[in-house]
Ligand SMILES: Nc1c(NC[C@H](O)[C@H](O)[C@H](O)CO)[nH]c(=O)[nH]c1=O
């Protein structure tokens with residue numbers, strides 16, 4: 001028997017969402033943003049409740065997120081980017097540092113941050129993941145924002 005089972009809530013109507021998007025590999029990253037925004041709208045998020053900021057590259061995402069958190073206005077943040085492997089170790093440096101910094105900021109500030117940063121071997125792999133990633137990101141954002149709000153109310 002399962003008691004006090006929390007059911008996932010995918011209603012985005014009253015949520016405030018901050019999005020930080022890296023402009024690197026801009027065409028793909030922009031399509032990813034649009035895919036995510038379309039789904040957020042479909043699941044009830046109001047446009048006026050979304051803040052979108054773009055930054056030059058993935059490495060600029062963590063600090064920007066941290067500063068948005070200080071506004072104390074958002075239920076959930078989303079990081080959007082596209083990192084595509086080149087010839088050197090640079091790919092690993094950008095990917096590992098960006099993702100691990102985002103996770104640390106999320107835990108430290110007790111706010112969910114959804115990772116929609118594609119890390120792929122080539123442009124084809126990135127292109128084929130845009131639609132799914134955008135949709136998954138929107139659903140994950142709403143579900144976790146509602147879940148964390150509900151848990152906080154139990155404190
Ligand atoms: N190569 C990619 C980058 N590189 C740029 C860095 O993220 C950063 O903007 C620069 O080093 C200045 O600090 N960024 C991506 O988002 N994707 C890449 O594939």
Ligand SMILES: CC(=O)[C@@H](O)COP(=O)(O)O
Nearest residue numbers: 084085086087088090091
């Ligand atoms: C993220 C990368 O790997 C990249 O854009 C850098 O390319 P390279 O390693 O060929 O300098």
